[in-house]
Amino acid sequence: MYDAVNTEQSVQQTETKISARNVQVYYGDTHAIKDVDVDIADKTVTAFIGPSGCGKSTFLRCLNRMNDTIDICRVEGRIELDGEDIYDPKVDPVQLRAKVGMVFQKPNPFPKSIYDNIAYGPRIHGMARNKAELDEIVERALRRGAIWDEVKDRLDAPGTGLSGGQQQRLCIARAVATEPEVLLMDEPCSALDPIATAQVEELIDELRQNYSVVIVTHSMQQAARVSQKTAFFHLGNLVEFGDTSQIFTNPEDPRTESYITGRIG
Amino acid sequence: MPVFWLALIVLALAAIGYVTGRARALSSGGGNIRNLHSLPAYYGWHVALMVLVPAFAIMVVWLLVQPVMVNGSVSGGLPEGAVAEDTTLDLVMSDVRRVAEGLDAAVASGGMTPEEAQSSTIDLDGLRDRLGAVGVALGSEVSPEILNAAQSYRGLTATGRFWMTLVVLLAAIGGFVFAMRRTRADFRARNVVESGIRALLLGAASIAILTTIGIVLSLVFNTIEFFRLYPAADFFFGLTWSPSFGGGSELGILPLLWGTFYISLIALAVAVPIGLFAAIYLSEYAGPKVRAVAKPLLEVLAGIPTIVYGLFALLTVGPLLLGIFGDEGLGWMQAGTAVMTAGVVMGIMLIPFVSSLSDDIINAVPQAMRDGSYGLGATRSETIRQVVLPAALPGIVGAILLAASRAIGETMIVVLGAGAAARLSLNPFDAMTTVTAKIVSQLTGDADFASPEALVAFALGMTLFIVTLGLNVLALYIVRKYREQYE
């Protein structure tokens, strides 16, 4: 159905990085995520697709406990990272988030210089021993975020002064700079032109060599291009989860088929 | 006719105008709202505004101007000898007004006929008692000149009132007729009402601004008067403050400015860290339940009158500090009233001010900013130090400057907590005083109002005004600059 469906079926059978069982999320009385079971494999790109408001961002935020910052949000069920329950009281959410990085749906650069935006994470985690090393980390992150050429001459300019798409790439670079083991990306290309999109997709593909990436996207083509696994959410339920090629060519659930062919959503 | 009734009649006319204007518009549109340019209520409002605005404007202006005119004309008519050696024209005129008031009251209570009150043959000897009986006590017997002036005062006032009533009513009716004639289906009542409302709001704003200008001008004129009597250089650079009402005062502002500055500095040193940390705790750490209790409690602190803080300084903090730093303790402090006492208490007063302003500013930092930092694995305090505070810093600086200008203007705590000695000293346990406290003491003494000892209060006030104005402008500028960042 899609020519762009990922042809390289080289999905190595790797171990599970994150496993979620029976996850429920409530915002006050609203039941936003219902009974979701999902296994996110290491060194794999997993795409979350589904109509707006179906709970993709909510579920994504469960994976690094960002929902803790929302007072009314309650998460139930079991989510394990490398076999360890991340909602266990012993787990430090701060360390968890250093391992499971996140790019947010809305770009949120800090009101600091471009350089300081990128250096923020590495500084906090003591990743650089000196200025030269930090410079190197910043440049590498900006290059991977496909924004180096645009900002290399104005690293001291405020990050908030960039265009929407540039801010989005800055936030991607910022998240990559801390070298997380899992990267959660919430619609990272929503404001990008095709060239920047292609560059970000290249980055995702590169990250897959070492890390596991979860990407939320509204573009079916993008999901098909970059991911090996796809999860389709609908009204808070995980309707279907499987190999991307199979979901896009031969979905089991009629709702999945309607969605990817553009009939619902 | 009393003003109250006049106002009521105009209001009633406006109400009638609303109803008839609305009805007329409807009927001219053939009863169909869609034929009208505006909604029917706008036609009603148009008529009502046309009745109200000119009538009330005339009334207000008339009420303000008439007493001045009457006063002028009566005092101009006073005979040569009416102002005796030992009084002034102002005092005589206030006697005249009082007698006139007394006559009014006597007529109103039925103790005197209107004709008798205006007759020149009225019995002068019993007049003081008769006026006293209706509640208007006079300082001396009424002289014929004063009675005469009072009678002409009454006459002029009555005439003025009559004409005012007439003109106001005419204006109201004129507005009514004019507006009704304009009311047709295609008349743009909505636009007219819109500009009417604009004019109303503009009026309110200009009254606020004009009063401010008036206050400033009165300060300026009195200050100029002061500098005519006392050299400005001695005032601004003098190191001693020792007013003596017999003359030969030294009125140097520096000891007072130093006291003000020193006390404010201590107050800010207390208020800023505590207030800021409280704000950070409340906005970033406290759960919703704690916040729901703690925020109102802090705001109660802000509602305590400063005189109560003054008592607290005098009765609690002063003795407490004296126990530690006084002769029994470290021996630095002579009495409970000191810069430290006033500064600490003023700091306590400013805590809720700083904390509630900073809390608002910290809350205005978008949650997305914090999320971004948490998402990179930062802790709460790292996020606050490196993201939230830098983003909120300009606003917080603005809040601190506003707090400073409050500290500078504070009086009661200083009067009760810091003592009254004007002194240039570095020891925070010495008694000192501030500009505001001295303004009070200069004006409440028995000095002649025209002497430099009293007029200096205006120069002090003017200096203070300029300092706090500068601080406020700076604060507003910084706060505004900060706002632009997120919008």
Ligand SMILES: Nc1ncnc2c1ncn2[C@@H]1O[C@H](COP(=O)(O)OP(=O)(O)OP(=O)(O)O)[C@@H](O)[C@H]1O
């Ligand atoms: N902070 C919140 N408070 C209350 N309800 C929320 C909150 N965030 C999300 N929701 C609700 O949870 C549901 C899922 O929202 P979510 O943001 O996860 O959707 P989404 O799939 O990411 O949508 P989109 O594609 O538009 O980003 C929605 O019904 C939304 O109204």
Ligand SMILES: [Mg+2]
């Ligand atoms: Mg979303």
